[in-house]
Amino acid sequence: MDATAPVLTEIGGNGVAWVTLNRPKVNNAYDEEMLAALQEGLARLAADAAVRVVVIAGQGRHFQAGADLAWLARAAEYPPERAYRASMATTRTMRMLNELPKITVAKVRGGCFGGGAGVVCCCDIAIAEEGAIFGLTEVRVGVAPTPISTHMVHALGLRQARRYALTGERFGAAEALRIGLVHEVVPADRLDARVDEIVAEALMAAPGAVARAKASMLGATGWALDEATMSWLAHDSAMQRASAEGKEGLAAFREKRRPAWAPAQG
Incomplete structure (x- = not known):
């Protein structure tokens, strides 16, 4: 296994695959390379009859920070056809995860923002540590969460999705549990054990029936x-x-300033 690959996949002999998002220097934010690796890995896992449960986690302190904003800024300048392909990469990856014919488990530590929350919405089961922080934050940088929008509504219901996707506000694990983004919240030192317990329960289910x-x-x-x-x-x-709004939001983030539409600080 290449330890520098953007996605690490390990398949155990017990029918469990561990998928680790592996860009810890940018909090596992995804770009085209990571999305391509995820698509390849998910296709391989879907076709592998021996794989019955897929656990998705992030390398390091955080689960996933959404799209890499440096990549989004570059994509904002792509010609139309390439820009469309960049957006389709996210859209297709989320569909593949959502429809994977295996039981999927999101193991959430630390930050989980934007497309990272989309990944959680697309998993069958989501377990978070008590200190996890969430946000559907795309609108804060002038972009829209359309590649994950249907999955957000599916997981949260329209009422909660509208609030958090339109304000971009952050919220903690207790609120993520209340609105249905995650199924359980456990102490940080219990996260590994609880995911193992859920996996053991999942392995009792017949794979074809699943x-x-x-x-x-x-x-x-x-x-x-x-x-x-x-x-x-x-x-x-x-x-x-x-x-223009998308480019301004991404520029503001890169320059560490407030975007033009945000009220001036008092």
Whole structure:
């Protein structure tokens, strides 16, 4: 295994795969390389009959900080076709995770923002430590969370998704539990053990029945995305990122200043 790869995947002999997001220097923020690695890994895990449970975690102190803002700033200058492909990379990765025919578990430590919260929404089970911090923060930098929007509504319901996706405010693990973003919150020193306990429970489920049950729940409720919907979401994301507002928000973040639309500090 290449320890420098953006995603580390280890498949155990017990049918459990451990997927570690591996860009700790940027709090595991994703870029095109990480998304490509995730897509490749998820496709491989989906096709592997021996894999029954997939646990997703972040390397280091944090789970995942969403999109790498340096990458988003570059993508804001891409020509339209490439900009669309960049947004589709996120959209497709989230769909693959959401529809993976295995039981998926998010193991959340530290910060979990933007697309990181989207990853949690796409997992079947989410367990967080008490000190975890969350936020659907895209609007704070002038971009829209459209690649994860359907998954946010699916996990949180429209009412809670509207509040947190529109304000971009941060919230703690207790609030994440209350609104349904995570299923359980445990002390930091119990997180590993609790995830192991959940995995043991998951392994009691018949794999074929799991795949069929998951597909039927997503299909019957309309949460399985089709290509036309994905295309619309990706196009919408790319358009906002390339807008004057998107460029101003990303520039403000890079320059460590308040964006033009934010009230002046008193």
